[in-house]
Amino acid sequence: MPLITKEFYTRTDVVAIARGLLGKLLITQFEAKLSSGIITETEAYEGITDRASHAYSGRRSERTEVMYRIGGTAYVYLCYGVHSLFNIVTNVEGIPHAILIRGIIPMDGSQYMLERTGKKEILKNFSDGPGKLTKALGIHYSHTGLNLTKKPYKKYDSGIWLEDIGCSVKEEEIKVTPRIGVEYAGEDALRPYRFVYHRLQDTGN
DNA sequence: CATAGGATCGCCT
């Protein structure tokens, strides 16, 4: 299946990209273990003008520095001291847009996902939260900065990348809501920047 | 240096 390339991520409309990521396949390979899932939920974070963004008002720190890199870079950070949350940086270098991936439907490598999560089987709601999917796919905050537009060449190389599996998502299958857990962002908390792909959501496996 | 709090989850009631 075709790899999603730089041209997809470096576009300027982070909201359009967040919608466009629904139905795409998110794939990881670590220690020769390949696992993947179809993206069913995303949130757009619009950089320096968006109070909900870690880069609001142009803030830069060791953690957020990767947000200013070129679109197609991974931004993974630790939340509540417990969960690694996976984001995709978008736009050109210097513009800190990002998209939080909030849900997937498990596809390949279910045995590895079960192993990582300590579950016996893949049931409904197995990977329907941002912290759950990173755990299932083995994504850790140490993976921040990875280039998502490069697929590992060898079986034992690590990588995170996305592929277009030809899943066409209709407008009426997308539910649009405000983002979760950003109450502190004032008016920006009301922005309709969360996208949920309904046809596939909550089907378990 | 100290400390509050967070783009969450799972278990409890």
Add this chain to the structure above:
DNA sequence: GGCGATCCTATGT
């Protein structure tokens, strides 16, 4: 619906 886990980051002294 409530709460504790758990630790890094940002901010302030």
